[in-house]
Structures are given as C-alpha cells and as structure tokens.
Amino acid sequence: DQQVKQNSPSLSVQEGRISILNCDYTNSMFDYFLWYKKYPAEGPTFLISISSIKDKNEDGRFTVFLNKSAKHLSLHIVPSQPGDSAVYFCAASAWNSGGYQKVTFGTGTKLQVIP
Amino acid sequence: NAGVTQTPKFQVLKTGQSMTLQCAQDMNHNSMYWYRQDPGMGLRLIYYSASEGTTDKGEVPNGYNVSRLNKREFSLRLESAAPSQTSVYFCASRQGRSNQPQHFGDGTRLSIL
Numbered sequence: 004d005q006q007v008k009q010n011s012p013s014l015s016v017q018e019g020r021i022s023i024l025n026c027d028y029t030n031s032m033f034d035y036f037l038w039y040k041k042y043p044a045e046g047p048t049f050l051i052s053i054s055s056i057k058d059k060n061e062d063g064r065f066t067v068f069l070n071k072s073a074k075h076l077s078l079h080i081v082p083s084q085p086g087d088s089a090v091y092f093c094a095a096s097a098w099n100s101g102g103y104q105k106v107t108f109g110t111g112t113k114l115q116v117i118p
Numbered sequence: 119n120a121g122v123t124q125t126p127k128f129q130v131l132k133t134g135q136s137m138t139l140q141c142a143q144d145m146n147h148n149s150m151y152w153y154r155q156d157p158g159m160g161l162r163l164i165y166y167s168a169s170e171g172t173t174d175k176g177e178v179p180n181g182y183n184v185s186r187l188n189k190r191e192f193s194l195r196l197e198s199a200a201p202s203q204t205s206v207y208f209c210a211s212r213q214g215r216s217n218q219p220q221h222f223g224d225g226t227r228l229s230i231l
Contacts, residue, residue: 007160035217046122046208046222047161054217092160096217103168104216108153108161 006030007095009109018118022080026093026109029074033095035104038067038078041090041111050091051078083116090114120144124209124223131199131230139194139226141209149212150192151220152176152184154205161208167192199230 008027016022024038034055039047053060053067053076060067066079080087093109125140143150148169153161153176163176167186181203183195192211196203206227210220 009160012158037219039219039222044224046210046224047220048222049219052217052219098216101174103166103174106163106220110158110160 005110006033007093007107007109009091009093009112011112012110013113013115015115015117016083018085018116019082022078022083022087022114022116024078024080024091024093024112024114026076026078027074028076028095030095030097030107031074032097033107034098035096036067036069036076037094037096037106038065039092039094039108040087041092047092080114083114085116085118088114088116122209122211122221122223124207124226126226127224128227129229131196131228133200133230135199135230137196137199137228139196139207139209139228140191141193141223142191143209143211143221144190145211145213145221146189147211147213147221148189149214150186151210151212152182152192152194153208153210154178155208155225156205164194164207201230204228204230 037052038050040050041047069076090111096106122143151166152164165184167173170189206225209223212220
C-alpha cells in the first residue's frame with residue numbers, strides 16, 4: 004500500500020518556466036512533509052519542508068503547497084533552471100506508537116529542464 | 119565536511135555470500151537509517167536506530183541485520199545474499215527525533231548474481 008504517491012514518473016519543462024511536481028498521500032496522520040532532490044550517483048538532499056499546520060512554505064525559487072483536505076502537496080520551482088534537473092522525492096512523516104517519527108517516501112519524479 | 123560516508127560504493131556478490139555495508143556520520147546525529155531504492159519503489163526503510171544502543175525494523179527488514187556500533191557508525195549486514203537484494207542502499211542520519219530532515223550518504227550499489 005503506497006501511502007505517498009507521485010503519479011508522474013517524469014516531467015519536462017523549458018528553462019525559465021514553472022515546474023510543478025505533485026504528491027498525494029492517503030494517511031491522515033502525516034503531519035510533516037518534505038521534498039528531497041537527488042542527482043545521479045548521489046544521495047537525496049533536503050530541499051524544503053512544510054508542517055501540516057501551514058498551507059504554503061517558500062524558499063527562494065522553491066515553494067511547497069499543502070492542501071490537507073485533498074491530501075495533496077505540490078512543489079513549484081520558478082524559474083526552472085537546467086541545474087534543477089534531478090529526481091524529486093516527496094516524503095511524509097507521522098508518529099508511530101513507539102514514539103518515533105516514521106518517514107514514508109514517494110517513488111520520485113524525474114524532472115528535466117530543457118535549456 | 120564529510121557528512122554521511124558509505125563504503126563501499128559498488129559491490130558484486132554471488133548468491134549466498136555475506137557482506138557488511140558500512141556507514142559513518144560526523145554530524146553528531148542521534149538517529150541513523152538504512153534504506154533501499156529500487157526502480158518504481160522509492161526509498162524503503164530497512165532498519166533504523168533512534169539512538170545509540172537501539173535498533174528497530176523498518177518496512178523491509180527480512181534478510182538484513184544491523185549494528186549501531188557507536189553514535190557515529192551504523193552497519194547493515196546481509197548474511198546470505200539473494201538476487202532480490204540487488205539494489206542501491208542509502209544510509210541516512212538525523213539530529214533529534216522530529217521534523218528534522220535526514221542527511222543521506224551517496225549510496226552503495228549492490229548487485230547479487
């Protein structure tokens with residue numbers, strides 16, 4: 004059961020335009036959401052996060068939007084740059100019964116920014 | 119500024135062989151994790167260690183064992199490798215327990231023939 008879904012395996016965007024990456028989740032207990040970026044042959048690196056009590060968080064060119072009623076979040080990159088070409092993972096966390104915050108990752112979306 | 123270091127980067131094993139993947143972090147983080155990444159599956163948690171001296175199973179622990187040797191080091195052992203364990207393995211660490219991002223190593227690409 005995939006609790007965090009990224010339904011678009013890939014996305015191509017022209018340089019300078021907006022990139023929108025989407026993520027859906029099913030577990031209403033998730034209370035914190037993160038986006039990671041991954042280049043080939045490297046580990047994922049943290050990009051931006053949002054708490055469930057907010058609906059938007061912005062950091063430079065990156066903005067994450069959270070729609071709790073729809074159980075949907077999105078990452079906007081404006082303007083997109085060739086260096087943004089990478090795989091983007093959505094992740095969501097929830098506390099488990101053991102007092103530990105478990106993180107569940109989506110399957111990733113490969114973004115290609117075309118110069 | 120090493121962060122999380124994984125060794126080896128690549129390894130080829132034969133079915134039935136054993137192997138230990140090493141991970142060390144220099145950020146004084148309490149929590150450490152092992153994930154595997156497979157095509158179309160995202161990152162799946164194998165084992166984690168919330169603090170030195172403790173380890174717990176994640177989503178896919180079968181066929182693996184772990185050791186939290188000290189605060190810096192967290193190793194993953196395959197006792198009898200199987201082709202289904204062919205994957206890219208990532209180690210990660212995190213400060214504290216809540217709402218902190220994980221820091222990942224660059225991965226170990228493991229092939230089992």
